[in-house]
Amino acid sequence: MQLTLWTYEGPPHVGAMRIATAMRGLHYVLHAPQGDTYADLLFTMIERRGQRPPVSYTTFQARDLGGDTAQRFQDTLRDAHERFRPQAILVGASCTAELLQDDPGGLARALDLPVPVIPLELPSYQRKENWGASETFYQLVRTLARAPAAPRTHGRPLCNLLGATALGFRHRDDLREVRGLLQALGIGVHVVAPWEATPDDIARLPEADFNVVLYPEVAQQAAAWLQRRFGQPFTHTVPIGTAATRRFVDEVAALAGVPVPPGLVSPRATWYAQSVDSTYLSGKRVFVFGDATHAIAAARVAAHEIGLTVVGLGTYSREFAREVRAEATALGLEALITDDYLAVEEQIAALQPDLVLGTQMERHIAKRLGLPCAVISAPVHVQDFPARHAPQMGVEGANVLFDTWVQPLMMGLEEHLLGMFRGDFEFHEDAPASHLGRSHAALPDRAPLPVDDIPIPAPPSAVAAAAGAALDRAAGDGSPAWTPDAELELRKIPFFVRAKARRNTERYASERALTQITVETLYDAKAHFAR
Amino acid sequence: MITIRPVGAGGCTEAPVLRERGQREVFCGLTGIVWLHRKIQDAFFLVVGSRTCAHLVQSAAGVMIFAEPRFATAIIDERDLAGLADANAELDRVVARLLERRPEIRLLFLVGSCPSEVIKLDLGRAAQRLSQQHAPEVRVLSYSGSGIETTFTQGEDACLAALVPGLAADDRPGLLVVGALADIVEDQFRRLFDALGVGPVRFLPGRRATAMPGVGRGTRYLLAQPFLADTARALEERGAQRLPAPFPLGVEGTTAWLQAAAAACGVPRAHVDAVLEAPSRRARDALAAHRSHLAGRRVFFFPDSQLEVPIARFLARELGMSLIEVATPYLHRSHLAEELAWLPEGTRLAEGQDLERQLERCRSESPDLVVCGLGLANPLEAEGMTTKWSIELVFTPIQGYEQAADLAALFTRPILRRHALAEH
Numbered sequence: 007m008q009l010t011l012w013t014y015e016g017p018p019h020v021g022a023m024r025i026a027t028a029m030r031g032l033h034y035v036l037h038a039p040q041g042d043t044y045a046d047l048l049f050t051m052i053e054r055r056g057q058r059p060p061v062s063y064t065t066f067q068a069r070d071l072g073g074d075t076a077q078r079f080q081d082t083l084r085d086a087h088e089r090f091r092p093q094a095i096l097v098g099a100s101c102t103a104e105l106l107q108d109d110p111g112g113l114a115r116a117l118d119l120p121v122p123v124i125p126l127e128l129p130s131y132q133r134k135e136n137w138g139a140s141e142t143f144y145q146l147v148r149t150l151a152r153a154p155a156a157p158r159t160h161g162r163p164l165c166n167l168l169g170a171t172a173l174g175f176r177h178r179d180d181l182r183e184v185r186g187l188l189q190a191l192g193i194g195v196h197v198v199a200p201w202e203a204t205p206d207d208i209a210r211l212p213e214a215d216f217n218v219v220l221y222p223e224v225a226q227q228a229a230a231w232l233q234r235r236f237g238q239p240f241t242h243t244v245p246i247g248t249a250a251t252r253r254f255v256d257e258v259a260a261l262a263g264v265p266v267p268p269g270l271v272s273p274r275a276t277w278y279a280q281s282v283d284s285t286y287l288s289g290k291r292v293f294v295f296g297d298a299t300h301a302i303a304a305a306r307v308a309a310h311e312i313g314l315t316v317v318g319l320g321t322y323s324r325e326f327a328r329e330v331r332a333e334a335t336a337l338g339l340e341a342l343i344t345d346d347y348l349a350v351e352e353q354i355a356a357l358q359p360d361l362v363l364g365t366q367m368e369r370h371i372a373k374r375l376g377l378p379c380a381v382i383s384a385p386v387h388v389q390d391f392p393a394r395h396a397p398q399m400g401v402e403g404a405n406v407l408f409d410t411w412v413q414p415l416m417m418g419l420e421e422h423l424l425g426m427f428r429g430d431f432e433f434h435e436d437a438p439a440s441h442l443g444r445s446h447a448a449l450p451d452r453a454p455l456p457v458d459d460i461p462i463p464a465p466p467s468a469v470a471a472a473a474g475a476a477l478d479r480a481a482g483d484g485s486p487a488w489t490p491d492a493e494l495e496l497r498k499i500p501f502f503v504r505a506k507a508r509r510n511t512e513r514y515a516s517e518r519a520l521t522q523i524t525v526e527t528l529y530d531a532k533a534h535f536a537r
Numbered sequence: 538m539i540t541i542r543p544v545g546a547g548g549c550t551e552a553p554v555l556r557e558r559g560q561r562e563v564f565c566g567l568t569g570i571v572w573l574h575r576k577i578q579d580a581f582f583l584v585v586g587s588r589t590c591a592h593l594v595q596s597a598a599g600v601m602i603f604a605e606p607r608f609a610t611a612i613i614d615e616r617d618l619a620g621l622a623d624a625n626a627e628l629d630r631v632v633a634r635l636l637e638r639r640p641e642i643r644l645l646f647l648v649g650s651c652p653s654e655v656i657k658l659d660l661g662r663a664a665q666r667l668s669q670q671h672a673p674e675v676r677v678l679s680y681s682g683s684g685i686e687t688t689f690t691q692g693e694d695a696c697l698a699a700l701v702p703g704l705a706a707d708d709r710p711g712l713l714v715v716g717a718l719a720d721i722v723e724d725q726f727r728r729l730f731d732a733l734g735v736g737p738v739r740f741l742p743g744r745r746a747t748a749m750p751g752v753g754r755g756t757r758y759l760l761a762q763p764f765l766a767d768t769a770r771a772l773e774e775r776g777a778q779r780l781p782a783p784f785p786l787g788v789e790g791t792t793a794w795l796q797a798a799a800a801a802c803g804v805p806r807a808h809v810d811a812v813l814e815a816p817s818r819r820a821r822d823a824l825a826a827h828r829s830h831l832a833g834r835r836v837f838f839f840p841d842s843q844l845e846v847p848i849a850r851f852l853a854r855e856l857g858m859s860l861i862e863v864a865t866p867y868l869h870r871s872h873l874a875e876e877l878a879w880l881p882e883g884t885r886l887a888e889g890q891d892l893e894r895q896l897e898r899c900r901s902e903s904p905d906l907v908v909c910g911l912g913l914a915n916p917l918e919a920e921g922m923t924t925k926w927s928i929e930l931v932f933t934p935i936q937g938y939e940q941a942a943d944l945a946a947l948f949t950r951p952i953l954r955r956h957a958l959a960e961h
Contacts, residue, residue, distance in 0.1 A: 007585075007611045007612060007613060007614065007617055007624070007627040007628060007630070007631050008611070008612045008614060008631075009609055009610075009611055009612075009631045009634060009635060010588075010591045010609060010610045010611075010612050011606060011609045011610075012591075012595055013588060013591045013592055013595060013610075015588075016588065016589070016592040017587065017588040017589040017592060019589075020589075020592065039565070039651045039683070039684040039685045040561050040563060040565060040684040040685065040688060041563065041564055041565025041566075041567070041593065041651070041683075041684025041688075042565075042589065042593075042684065043560075043561070043562045043563065043912055044564060044565075044568075044592075044593045044596055044597065044912075045592075045596075046562065046912030047596070047910070047911040047912045048596060050911060050912055050913075050914065050915040050916060051911050051915065054915060055915065055916070056915055056916055056918070056919030057916050057919065058912065058913070058916045062560060063560050063561075064560075065559070065560050065561045066685065067684075067685050067686070068654070068683075068685040068686045070685075071655070071685070082560070085893070089893060100589060101587035101588070101589045101651075101652055102587070102589075102651035102652050102655055102684075102685070105618075105652060105655045105656060106655070129615075130587060130588065130589070131587065131613065131614050131615045131617075131618060132614070132615055134588065387599075
């Protein structure tokens, strides 16, 4: 038994639902108890679909367990076929039905329906959602794909786009980006699957020249089978990030035998990352966690395209643990392979990164720890199925990544500035917006302050007095005390490095057993640490 | 299978009920955890189930899962399925780890699920064993929230029924209000009971495991929720007596509910009327605006929480809506007797569900408003229907006078919104 507060992935039958819901003309009959329909609302609410998933549930109850659950399954299957008239049907069991003795495949065969019925064996107590999606897609392809009747008389090269599903993180928009790239290369898209494909489309997959695997978690197994069975090669590069998109373009161009037009992959993000405003991003420490594909891609983009320092990399996708480990090793890290969000939280808390790139869970962990965060991978909540075009892949994807990841950092910097300036006479928390001018110095719901009462910077004498007080306080605890002159000099240093200068000077003085910090000490320390 | 009962006269007391079986688009009882753990502040709910159960609870709980939630799932894996003795040892280990992490927990519920019921893991015995191990700091109880046995709010019924045998014996006369209510609603009722001179009044569940009410032969209990069949039975086994009343939804329901308590305690009717006059008038005034938007509109209820009958009664009688079909997952005739008598004659009542047939009926009626779950709401909106998603009726404070207009607003909002968006 595993104690779980949060799960990154649902059970494998939810993976099968993601395939069925992505497709057209396919129906899934699921042997499941009352309540398992909760999964419908992942599609209708999180992804905001306007149709119910094409899934019929047997909804067996305790009183059925004596014997007629098999009959219920057959009745549900027959009704679903009559009502929806699908081109093909998936049948399977959810976790509870897996414990019963009914055999959905055998029961379906006995009904002898006039359409292909594909039984799914999804071991709920060993496997999870992505595995379920991959297995379902593989079984569909295995069962339905047909050798082309005749070799195609060659026009332009054709490929299939494989892996986009319902409830996939940005799958809708990634497809549009990748289609655009292929079009620019003069490569035709034969079938997109499972996204909006019919079972007939699946049957036509082998007619294409090669396959583009967009999401290995879902499509690699099916693509590998298509390669073995029909000799279709498939792509291994996932075009997330500028460099990966360039490699992807080269890969598909080579498979299709077409040239790559110059300047095809030139996202604005490349220049944005080079522009001086981005200099402060250098060396920012980032923690990356997600599904294997997005985590690996994000680590590369962070390190090589935005110039961050990756301090942690991990995934919940055990199926692709090897790939993530290899990527982590290349970055000099040890990969975190876990589906326990407490372990992820522990590592983030220990690393205290400047930015967290992760899933919905990391977003909440980061919020709790007060760290900036951006979402790069499923599982995600409703806000990450946006109305606007927001791909992760291709040229526009690279732009989206830059904006999405840098924004929380910018906000982090703003927050930092606000903290720095808190108490500043014209930039304190009750200050009105500066564009409202002096005449609006008081907020409408407050009594207006007489102009004389507006705090003004303390005169040097007051600062000196305050510094003197500080000197008195400091004298007692044995740490070096600041002379009033030194304290005044310190205040001339820009605020954003002042704290560091104070710390360094005090350290310098302590190490040398000085009891007083003078202006000389301040500059001695500056020179010392500048070396 | 459809059974039609003969038609009688007056309200819906003898009305025929369409009983259906088929696909049900409803939550299982595990979902009750989401609000129960907010109510009992030192209780922890440990589901013993599959990854599906964990996924369901997290989907239903949304972002709440991160505020150090007091619920979790012990996920059964293939090793547990190999042998039952193993599973018990595993459960003990998980519970020990959990209680180590959360030393402030005083009451632990082991919540049964479909997988744990099907493999016949005896959680009742496990709860006894663990209670002994962790006494006196922690008491361990068990109940089933499985889909094969419970629908949505029935999870609360199962939970409260599990609490009843452990309640202290107390034969003194007193009133017990049964069913989890939002704290603000509970406090309002407490003030009204005080003003009426009814008491002492206790609430089940209490807000803390260590402050649960007592029960005995002097206890009269008032159901605050319509889905508490097993809890009521368990209370009666302890000698408590139910006060028949409609449910405290809307002005009429709230008034009659409070009157039932006052009458049982011998409070003079004139005093009751005087106390309730101001709050009921305020609530009626607040409802007037909603009535102008809702009167005459036709509403269709899909089954969800068992709150459908009392809410439909409120919408029909106080807001002038007309009821096409009122479906409920389970119809408890005696607990709903007062409600059924108040339902307009001829209302189509349905118990259970055959989803596709019900959708056909709904489409053919083209109602002005459909009350349904989140799995159906967007698809029906996409078909052009206006919907009100029903889970909100369970999570929002809706009982009592001060919430009557809030309850009406839940139905007004989608109608006004559709109107607002259609204007441009």
